[in-house]
Amino acid sequence: MSETGIPKTYDHRAVEARLYEEWERTGAFVADPNPEKPAYCIVLPPPNVTGALHMGHALNGSIQDTLARRARMKGYEALWLPGVDHASIALQNVVERKLLREEGKTKWEVGREEFIERCREFADEARGTMLGQLRRLGASVDWRRLRYTMDEKYIDSVLTAFIELYNDGSIYRGTRIVNWCPRDRSAISDLEVNYEDTDGKLYGLRYPFSDGEGPGPDGDEFVQVFSTRPETMLGDVALVVNPEDGRYKGLVGRRVTVPFVGREIEIYADEHVDPDFGTGVLKVTPAHDLNDFEIGGRLGLEPVNVLNPDGTMNENGADFAGMDRMESRKAVAARLGEKGLLGEVKEYRHRVGHCDRCGTVIEPWLSEQWWVAMEGLARPAIEALEKGEIRVYPDSWRRETTRWLENIHDWNVSRQLWWGHRIPVWYGPNGETVASKESPGEGWEQDPDILDTWFSSGLWPFATLGWPEENEDLGYFYPTSLLSTAREIMYLWVARMIMMGLRFRNKVPFEKVNVHSIVLAEDGTKMSKSKGNTIDPLDLFEEYGTDAVRFGLLYQSSTQDFAYSYERAAMGRAFVTKLWNATRFVLNYPEGGEGGEMSVSDRWVLSEFNRTAREYDRLLEECEFSEAMRLIYGFAWNQFADWFIEIAKAAPSPETPRVLREVFIGTLKLLHPVMPFATEEMARLMGEEGPLARGSFPAFDSSLEDSGADALLGRTRRAVSAVRSFRAESKVDGELAGRVVGEVDPAVFTGLSGVKLVGSMDGDATATLPAGDVVVEVSLSEEMRRGEIDRLRKEISRVEGEVRRAEGKLGNAKFVERAPADVVSAEREKLQTNGRMLETLNVRLEGYL
Numbered sequence: 019m020s021e022t023g024i025p026k027t028y029d030h031r032a033v034e035a036r037l038y039e040e041w042e043r044t045g046a047f048v049a050d051p052n053p054e055k056p057a058y059c060i061v062l063p064p065p066n067v068t069g070a071l072h073m074g075h076a077l078n079g080s081i082q083d084t085l086a087r088r089a090r091m092k093g094y095e096a097l098w099l100p101g102v103d104h105a106s107i108a109l110q111n112v113v114e115r116k117l118l119r120e121e122g123k124t125k126w127e128v129g130r131e132e133f134i135e136r137c138r139e140f141a142d143e144a145r146g147t148m149l150g151q152l153r154r155l156g157a158s159v160d161w162r163r164l165r166y167t168m169d170e171k172y173i174d175s176v177l178t179a180f181i182e183l184y185n186d187g188s189i190y191r192g193t194r195i196v197n198w199c200p201r202d203r204s205a206i207s208d209l210e211v212n213y214e215d216t217d218g219k220l221y222g223l224r225y226p227f228s229d230g231e232g233p234g235p236d237g238d239e240f241v242q243v244f245s246t247r248p249e250t251m252l253g254d255v256a257l258v259v260n261p262e263d264g265r266y267k268g269l270v271g272r273r274v275t276v277p278f279v280g281r282e283i284e285i286y287a288d289e290h291v292d293p294d295f296g297t298g299v300l301k302v303t304p305a306h307d308l309n310d311f312e313i314g315g316r317l318g319l320e321p322v323n324v325l326n327p328d329g330t331m332n333e334n335g336a337d338f339a340g341m342d343r344m345e346s347r348k349a350v351a352a353r354l355g356e357k358g359l360l361g362e363v364k365e366y367r368h369r370v371g372h373c374d375r376c377g378t379v380i381e382p383w384l385s386e387q388w389w390v391a392m393e394g395l396a397r398p399a400i401e402a403l404e405k406g407e408i409r410v411y412p413d414s415w416r417r418e419t420t421r422w423l424e425n426i427h428d429w430n431v432s433r434q435l436w437w438g439h440r441i442p443v444w445y446g447p448n449g450e451t452v453a454s455k456e457s458p459g460e461g462w463e464q465d466p467d468i469l470d471t472w473f474s475s476g477l478w479p480f481a482t483l484g485w486p487e488e489n490e491d492l493g494y495f496y497p498t499s500l501l502s503t504a505r506e507i508m509y510l511w512v513a514r515m516i517m518m519g520l521r522f523r524n525k526v527p528f529e530k531v532n533v534h535s536i537v538l539a540e541d542g543t544k545m546s547k548s549k550g551n552t553i554d555p556l557d558l559f560e561e562y563g564t565d566a567v568r569f570g571l572l573y574q575s576s577t578q579d580f581a582y583s584y585e586r587a588a589m590g591r592a593f594v595t596k597l598w599n600a601t602r603f604v605l606n607y608p609e610g611g612e613g614g615e616m617s618v619s620d621r622w623v624l625s626e627f628n629r630t631a632r633e634y635d636r637l638l639e640e641c642e643f644s645e646a647m648r649l650i651y652g653f654a655w656n657q658f659a660d661w662f663i664e665i666a667k668a669a670p671s672p673e674t675p676r677v678l679r680e681v682f683i684g685t686l687k688l689l690h691p692v693m694p695f696a697t698e699e700m701a702r703l704m705g706e707e708g709p710l711a712r713g714s715f716p717a718f719d720s721s722l723e724d725s726g727a728d729a730l731l732g733r734t735r736r737a738v739s740a741v742r743s744f745r746a747e748s749k750v751d752g753e754l755a756g757r758v759v760g761e762v763d764p765a766v767f768t769g770l771s772g773v774k775l776v777g778s779m780d781g782d783a784t785a786t787l788p789a790g791d792v793v794v795e796v797s798l799s800e801e802m803r804r805g806e807i808d809r810l811r812k813e814i815s816r817v818e819g820e821v822r823r824a825e826g827k828l829g830n831a832k833f834v835e836r837a838p839a840d841v842v843s844a845e846r847e848k849l850q851t852n853g854r855m856l857e858t859l860n861v862r863l864e865g866y867l
């Protein structure tokens with residue numbers, strides 16, 4: 019403890035726990051419709067209930083909290099609405115793995131109802147952990163409004179939206195090719211398929227002619243086609259060639275037989291066939307390939323499905339029925355070989371889709387699914403984006419999202435999973451189909467599928483505010499002010515919220531979208547559990563303090579991804595310490611007397627603070643977090659702590675105590691949204707009334723701008739710095755005498771430089787110290803003059819040595835030829851710099867001789 023009664027060091031652990039509990043208990047983050055205030059609203063992108071928060075959450079949480087707290091301090095009724103997503107496929111996978119690990123059972127063995135119960139239990143537990151982590155981050159969310167995509171009211175919103183879209187014809191049932199995960203036995207989104215270059219084989223498959231017209235144009239008794247998936251040939255319904263392909267003119271219209279199944283198929287011409295791929299003949303397997311599905315459709319051929327949902331061959335697979343797709347791939351090739359129908363087999367590296375959740379190779383598979391017709395939903399969203407109704411930071415993402423919407427396909431929203439919102443469609447005993455929240459009665463069966471997670475989260479900005487109920491919250495807080503998100507979910511989520519918002523509320527869901535960076539591991543690679551390079555934000559909070567980590571993350575944040583730097587957290591921690599020491603200084607500073615005028619430096623620091631406040635606020639408004647952090651850090655550390663505190667010690671005015679306190683409290687307020695805990699604690703120690711969390715944000719005041727004071731203090735600081743460097747280089751302590759050419763604040767200059775200003779300098783040796791637009795001349799005693807001469811001579815000979823060394827190197831033809839270009843140019847640059855330094859040193863030396 020010091021004389022002020024405040025601890026010498028700041029204990030973040032104790033302060034953070036105490037303050038968060040207090041904020042929560044006193045309702046500091048509560049927001050309700052208030053006609054006297056403008057509304058500000060951010061909905062938290064609901065984290066998946068599957069696990070702990072990671073560094074991306076810590077960054078995005080820091081961004082949102084900074085903006086929500088700032089808005090609250092600026093007089094908005096600011097709601098930051100928290101919530102959690104049930105994360106259908108992700109959670110189902112986690113629970114499945116757990117079940118297998120702990121009980122050796124599959125979901126099929128446990129049964130649908132019991133399995134859903136397990137998912138619910140798991141989610142409830144994980145939710146608690148995650149919400150605790152949000153508290154540790156300092157999130158100023160209104161906890162009374164916590165929403166969950168599986169709570170009763172939310173489920174009602176989801177079913178309402180589905181039924182409305184169903185009834186207006188936007189949702190329909192259709193049989194199409196989907197991305198099928200045989201492990202999950204479900205369709206998954208296009209956006210959840212990861213394409214990876216994979217080593218495979220290209221097999222030459224031979225189809226014997228069956229039309230009795232003898233060999234083909236090249237004399238062969240068969241037609242050869244290359245494919246990576248021989249097992250799918252059992253589902254072939256045609257072969258196609260390009261009509262322009264001269265080699266195969268005679269093939270069109272002839273018939274071949276599909277081996278094993280004995281189906282006779284025709285050879286057609288189709289202009290979409292690439293003559294340069296493989297043999298230029300393509301097999302058409304409409305049930306197992308998107309392109310083939312389209313070709314088959316044009317030819318009017320019925321698809322033949324050869325796979326079961328679990329990836330085994332079905333009854334259309336002849337002798338291979340029951341075999342897994344990968345096994346049957348080898349078996350079909352081997353049996354073709356035996357029949358003499360296997361051509362060349364080549365190694366082939368190609369892009370293969372894998373399930374984002376479980377890594378299984380995706381099968382393009384024909385199945386009956388629920389679809390949302392997207393064209394009508396996308397059009398208003400495109401218009402809104404083009405008109406700039408939503409501002410996106412950075413703007414390139416607005417254009418990317420528009421382009422994606424322009425090329426959108428209908429959305430498969432059904433999933434053959436269990437954990438999620440069950441599709442509210444019922445099939446009646448007489449073949450009726452209706453969409454209804456509840457069973458229409460006896461004998462009706464509900465569709466077994468559930469909805470894609472992104473269908474429910476697409477409603478997030480208004481379903482969380484109570485929609486479909488027309489309540490006050492919705493009228494007041496919608497459209498929300500800002501959404502901050504990672505770029506990976508721009509299409510999956512953000513674009514869909516825009517479409518759904520326009521469809522159901524007739525207004526875009528948010529005014530701004532901030533697309534934040536991805537936090538990479540220290541070495542610049544992606545963080546992943548399997549690589550073991552993840553960082554737990556809670557460990558960082560513990561070690562550096564939450565404020566320090568938040569500051570460091572925002573300092574690094576940009577439109578680019580960044581490698582996490584522990585140094586930035588350490589920088590944040592040092593910043594907190596600097597502010598803590600400033601608190602102690604300001605508290606110990608003597609009270610001011612009555613009356614009196616402000617000094618130039620008082621006016622300067624007020625002017626500087628005021629300008630910082632304006633620029634900082636603008637940067638936060640534009641989501642330029644890193645720039646904002648640099649600015650406020652520079653002001654607080656440099657201008658305020660390093661300069662003004664020193665001035666306050668050396669050359670105070672009667673008004674300095676007031677100004678010192680005012681600017682310091684103002685700085686704490688500017689920093690509060692970023693570093694809520696430490697600033698709250700410091701303001702409290704300073705005797706500030708009421709919590710900063712509900713306090714006011716410093717507003718720009720043009721009357722405090724003082725360009726005269728800025729210019730004068732600018733020159734004064736440069737002059738002081740010039741003397742300080744001279745003292746450091748020449749090792750000169752104690753008082754000096756001198757004068758300044760150019761106007762400075764004499765009290766501040768003398769107080770900080772230790773140079774007494776004198777009228778004339780005649781007779782003495784003089785050191786001339788240029789400092790931009792001012793020049794400081796310092797008198798030297800005979801002893802100092804000799805000391806300087808010695809020092810300068812030594813320095814000159816050292817630099818001369820450097821110059822000779824560089825000249826020697828550059829004079830060596832071998833070095834210039836063989837060394838890397840950047841090494842040579844660095845050497846040239848060094849030589850130039852040293853040459854200039856030598857000139858300066860010689861001029862100075864002459865001045866002393």
Ligand SMILES: [Zn+2]
Pocket residue numbers: 199200201202373374375376377378
């Ligand atoms: Zn999967």
